[in-house]
Amino acid sequence: MNLLIIFGAKYLYLIAVAITAVSFWYLSRERKWTVAIFGVIDLVAVYLIGLIAGYLYNNPRPFVSDHVTPLISHATDNGFPSDHTLLVATLASILYCYNRKLGFIVFAIAILIGISRVFAGIHHWIDIAGSLGIAMVVTVIVYKLSRKHLYV
Numbered sequence: 001m002n003l004l005i006i007f008g009a010k011y012l013y014l015i016a017v018a019i020t021a022v023s024f025w026y027l028s029r030e031r032k033w034t035v036a037i038f039g040v041i042d043l044v045a046v047y048l049i050g051l052i053a054g055y056l057y058n059n060p061r062p063f064v065s066d067h068v069t070p071l072i073s074h075a076t077d078n079g080f081p082s083d084h085t086l087l088v089a090t091l092a093s094i095l096y097c098y099n100r101k102l103g104f105i106v107f108a109i110a111i112l113i114g115i116s117r118v119f120a121g122i123h124h125w126i127d128i129a130g131s132l133g134i135a136m137v138v139t140v141i142v143y144k145l146s147r148k149h150l151y152v
Helices: 002-010 012-025 029-056 083-098 100-119 125-150
Strands: none
Touching: 002 012, 002 100, 012 029, 012 083, 012 100, 029 083, 029 125, 083 100, 083 125, 100 125
């Protein structure tokens, strides 16, 4: 069981990245440009909001605050928000804008990553929920602001 948790916490994000890359590959040339521009803007916006959120809310990692032994080694920095979950939830949100089925699949992967990182002892549930919320809210805002110009 620990091997599955470790895989989910450390490597599962690569599957989400691969799904996103393959789905992008099959878009038409014109659609690739609009999705790429939207995606880059969204990824940067989510990253910046995640940084700001991390400065505003400090949440020590479970192995620091609760004195548990993590399954994987990690720095003792702020755990909020979970970077792995934030990245995959952002990819899922972007995918959802042009392929709802794949968006749901990648959201499921983001949730599995979050669960794995909690069970691995390197994040609290609030870190995961915050990552999911930031990714979805920022993507909706970027989508609504860019929809008129990019036809996403």
